[in-house]
Amino acid sequence: MKLCVIGTGYVGLVGAAIFSDWGNDVVGVDIDTEKIDRIKKGEMPIYEPGLSEIVLRNISQNRLTFTTSIADGIKDAEIVFICVGTPQSDTGAADLSAVWEVAKDIGKNMNGYKVIVTKSTVPVGTNEKVKMIIRENLPGPQIEFDVASNPEFLREGSSVEDMAAPDRTVVGSDSEKAHAVMRRLYEHLNTPIVECDLRSAEMIKYASNGFLAAKISFINEIAQICERAGADVTVVARGMGLDKRVGSAFLNAGIGYGGSCFPKDVAALYKTSTDQDYDFKLLRSVMEVNVAQRENFMNKVLRHFGKNLAGRTFAILGLAFKGNTDDIRDSVSIEIVKKLRGLGAKLRVYDPEAMYNAKQALGAVNVEYCLDKYETMQGADALFVLTEWKEFATVELDKVKTLLKSPVIFDGRNLLDRAKVEEMGFTYFAVGKRTNGMVKIDTRNLYQTVLLNTNGSTGQH
Ligand code: UDX
Numbered sequence: 001m002k003l004c005v006i007g008t009g010y011v012g013l014v015g016a017a018i019f020s021d022w023g024n025d026v027v028g029v030d031i032d033t034e035k036i037d038r039i040k041k042g043e044m045p046i047y048e049p050g051l052s053e054i055v056l057r058n059i060s061q062n063r064l065t066f067t068t069s070i071a072d073g074i075k076d077a078e079i080v081f082i083c084v085g086t087p088q089s090d091t092g093a094a095d096l097s098a099v100w101e102v103a104k105d106i107g108k109n110m111n112g113y114k115v116i117v118t119k120s121t122v123p124v125g126t127n128e129k130v131k132m133i134i135r136e137n138l139p140g141p142q143i144e145f146d147v148a149s150n151p152e153f154l155r156e157g158s159s160v161e162d163m164a165a166p167d168r169t170v171v172g173s174d175s176e177k178a179h180a181v182m183r184r185l186y187e188h189l190n191t192p193i194v195e196c197d198l199r200s201a202e203m204i205k206y207a208s209n210g211f212l213a214a215k216i217s218f219i220n221e222i223a224q225i226c227e228r229a230g231a232d233v234t235v236v237a238r239g240m241g242l243d244k245r246v247g248s249a250f251l252n253a254g255i256g257y258g259g260s261c262f263p264k265d266v267a268a269l270y271k272t273s274t275d276q277d278y279d280f281k282l283l284r285s286v287m288e289v290n291v292a293q294r295e296n297f298m299n300k301v302l303r304h305f306g307k308n309l310a311g312r313t314f315a316i317l318g319l320a321f322k323g324n325t326d327d328i329r330d331s332v333s334i335e336i337v338k339k340l341r342g343l344g345a346k347l348r349v350y351d352p353e354a355m356y357n358a359k360q361a362l363g364a365v366n367v368e369y370c371l372d373k374y375e376t377m378q379g380a381d382a383l384f385v386l387t388e389w390k391e392f393a394t395v396e397l398d399k400v401k402t403l404l405k406s407p408v409i410f411d412g413r414n415l416l417d418r419a420k421v422e423e424m425g426f427t428y429f430a431v432g433k434r435t436n437g438m439v440k441i442d443t444r445n446l447y448q449t450v451l452l453n454t455n456g457s458t459g460q461h
Contacts, residue, residue, distance in 0.1 A: 001185055003027070004077035006070060006102050008035060010046060010159060010260075011119050011152050012083030017051060018163040020058035022188070028066045029073035036066045047326040047353050050160040070102070071109040078181060080106055081150070082118045082130070092267040094123055103130045107137025110145060115178045117148045121205050121265055123272050127172070127198045146178035149198050151205035156259065157324030170194045172201020206272065209265040210283055215250040216257045217289035223253035223432025224296065233432025234414055253432040255336065255386065255412040256293035258321035260329040263290075293431075294332050297412055298339055300429045304408065305381070310344030315376035315404070317395075318387025318413075319351035319358040326353035333386035334361055336412070341366050348376040352389055377403035388413045397424045 001024045005016040008030040020026040030036050035045050042056045058064035067073050074080050084098040099120060106116055116134060118127055131147045138145075149172035154162045168191055171182045179195050186193055194204070223233040233253045241248025257263070266287055273280035305312060321331035328334050331354075337347055341362075350370045351358060359369060370376045373392065377383055377400055385392050393415045401407050407426040409416065414430050421428045428435045 001025070001078055002076045003079050003081065003185075004029060004073040005081045005083055006030075006073065006106075007083035007085070007098075007120070008032075008039060008045070008066070009083065009085055010048070010156060011154060012081070013039070013044070013046070013055070014048065014051060014154060014159045014163050015081060015083060015119060015152070016064060017054040017058065018160070019185075020064035021054050021164070024063065024185070025076075026058075026064050027073045027077065028064065029068065029070055030066070031068060033068050036068055040066055048159055049157065049324065054160065070105040074106060074109055074114065075111060077114060079115045079117055079185065082106075082116065082120055084120055086120050086122055086264075088264040088267055092271045094121070094264070094268045096122060096126060099126065099130065100133060103133040104137050107134035108139065110134070110138055110143045113144045113146075115146050115148055115173075115181045117150045117182070119150055119152050121151060121209075121261070121268075122149075122202060123206070123268055124199050124202045126202060146173060146175040147198070148173035148175075148178045148182055149201035150182065151201060153205070153208065156327055157322065165189070166191060168192045168194055170196070170201050170204050172196050172198040172204075174198060206265055206269040209262055210269045210286070212250050213257055213262045213266045213290070214282065214286045216252075216254075216262075217286040217293075219251045219253045220256065220293045220431075221289055226432040227434055230434045231432075232418075232434075236432075252388070253414060254293070254388070255297050255332045255431070256290040258330040258332045258335075260321075260327060263330045294336060294339075297336065297410070297431070301340070301382075301410060302343075304427075304429070308344055309340060312344070312381045313346045313348060313379060313405075314340060315380035315383045316347050316349040317351075317373055317376060317383065317385050317392045318389055319349060320354035320387050320389075323387055323389040324353075326351075326357055328354050328357045328361055331387075333412075334358065336384070336386060337362060337367070348378070348380055350376045351387060352391060354387075374399060374403060379403075379405050381405055382408035382410060385409070385411045385413055385415050388415060397421060397426070401426070 003019050003024050003026045005012045005026060006029045008028050016026045016028040042052050044052045082099060082102050084102055086094040086096055089095040118130060127147050127149045151170055169186045171193060173179055174197060219237055222236060226233040226236060237251035240246045241251050270280055270283050316337055319328055319333050321327055341347060346366045348368045348370050350373050355369055373395060383400060383404060401424060409421060409426050409428050411430045418430060418433060418435060422436050
């Protein structure tokens with residue numbers, strides 16, 4: 001089939017790469033000339049395992065081309081995918097200005113029947129407005145088109161696999177003709193295709209992300225109770241997850257969810273609910289628990305070291321919002337680093353992929369960027385594990401012990417083996433486990449107290 005993908009961010013670039021790998025002719029469009037030039041040379045604007053190989057292979061086989069012109073891009077396309085960003089606006093709602101712009105350009109350049117498909121995450125009702133904008137901008141009233149919603153469920157770090165072999169494909173449209181076109185693209189996958197109306201498809205995406213975020217906040221609250229009651233949340237999650245109705249995914253307790261999707265999509269879904277005069281109470285709690293989780297973590301640090309961290313140096317492993325990505329958008333790790341710095345600490349930081357992005361976000365003041373995980377630990381008062389990179393789980397504990405000034409570990413991702421860590425004589429603070437680091441449960445919220453006292457001097461909260 002002939003396809004056009006507008007927007008070459010995570011969704012668009014991975015989508016274009018995989019669609020072309022399936023044998024389709026794909027034109028990728030982006031307004032950023034420099035980005036397009038780099039992609040053509042095989043330099044990916046994002047870190048995504050396996051992506052550059054697929055892009056280069058399909059460019060060389062002439063199935064994948066790029067342009068900065070929407071007119072050129074859509075000229076021969078049967079399906080046009082809108083994959084532009086929908087960042088969070090000040091109100092919590094998604095900012096759809098890029099979608100409207102692209103819809104206008106598509107409308108102006110329509111030259112025959114096409115299905116216009118939104119892949120960007122957009123609130124309920126957006127596709128109907130896309131349809132209206134395209135219709136208003138058509139060069140002639142005789143030109144036919146349909147719109148469809150085809151949300152993506154890609155996870156950063158494994159988006160290539162997720163796109164190539166999804167659990168399900170969701171296609172919403174009010175037109176049977178459009179459904180038939182979309183079926184041709186996806187039916188070879190032999191995975192379920194949920195065909196529905198536009199609004200239900202838009203809702204499926206938000207409901208899925210909201211539910212996954214709720215799972216994380218649920219296990220994070222269970223972790224709080226485990227700490228107080230003397231249970232171990234990792235064991236509890238395993239015991240729960242083996243029940244197929246519960247499922248084991250997204251039950252890792254930690255410092256809370258971050259990233260470019262969950263925080264924004266959960267806020268947007270909540271906004272949709274209030275716009276519909278409904279208070280989505282559960283989702284409101286999901287967001288509150290997520291913020292509280294990082295405060296709980298900070299409280300452990302402050303209970304151990306006191307409220308003034310001046311003169312302390314901490315080793316930080318992990319800056320990305322999760323493992324296998326260089327993305328630091330809404331990274332809880334970056335926020336914790338800022339909080340520690342705000343309280344006077346010096347940080348020695350390392351992340352396998354996110355160093356460049358972290359430098360832009362954190363600057364140089366009281367942050368030293370290290371070449372590997374062990375370099376961070378030299379002379380540090382404690383080690384912090386903040387991102388779930390596999391390589392941090394295999395850290396050599398005897399080496400850690402010789403490098404740190406004092407054997408203290410704050411493990412925000414429960415990556416390390418508690419028994420081994422404690423056997424080696426570390427004071428170990430994990431999430432949702434009563435450990436030797438937690439002599440007595442203290443429920444005071446010290447971190448919030450500090451914020452009140454310093455009156456915004458930390459400024460990060
Ligand atoms: C998410 C959705 O999974 C994906 O379907 C959607 O298309 C985009 O948003 P992504 O943001 O890439 O993907 O990351 P994900 O793997 O879902 O993790 C999100 C955040 O939750 C990360 O900060 C991660 O560390 C955290 N997380 C995840 C937990 O704290 N515990 C878990 O058990 C799982």
